[in-house]
Amino acid sequence: MKNKLLLFMLIILVSITLVGVVTLIVLNQLSAEEDEVKEPTIEEIVESSVDIPEITTNISGNNFARLSIKIQTDSPEAATELAQRDFQVKDILIEELSEMTKADLEGKEGKKAFEDTVKLRVNELLQEGKVIRIYTTSIVIQ
Incomplete structure (x- = not known):
């Protein structure tokens, strides 16, 4: 037992x-x-990013905006494709800005909403990879 x-x-x-x-x-x-x-290192971010040169365009309400952006993608291959599509990205920027007012672009929320819209539109273009983030490197609204 x-x-x-x-x-x-x-x-x-x-x-x-x-x-x-x-x-x-x-x-x-x-x-x-x-x-x-x-998280990716700064070198990886730079390698997979594309600078979109400064553009100036009219916005609603007889104002204009001048801005430049940097677009971070998920891979160097996507960055290469995006660099070739820079004219399409500029077209998207001009299209989106033309519908916005000065008030739409002011403040943190306005800038973030604009960046999110551009990110969605650019992602629709890309066949290789995707956009991770849009950085507004300069902006002037008058």
Whole structure:
């Protein structure tokens, strides 16, 4: 009787230990995968970005806007394609700006809304990769 009880307790103890070890291994693997997803370095960002030269265009209400942007893509290949499509990007910028007023472009929210709209429109153009972020490098509204 004592041997059966001792054997039963030993089996339970070994089972609990095995479950603990397996849990630790799984958690270690999951945390290692999370560490692999890292932010790109500044060199990688520059390599996958395209500068759109300054453009000047009329906006609603007899005003004008002068701006230049940098577009960050998810790969150098997408950046190469985007550089070839710079005339289409300029067209998108002019189109979007022509519908906006001076008040639409003022403040953080206005700038962010404009960048988000341009990002969506440019992503529709790209066949290789996608736009990650639009940086407004200069803007003058008068």
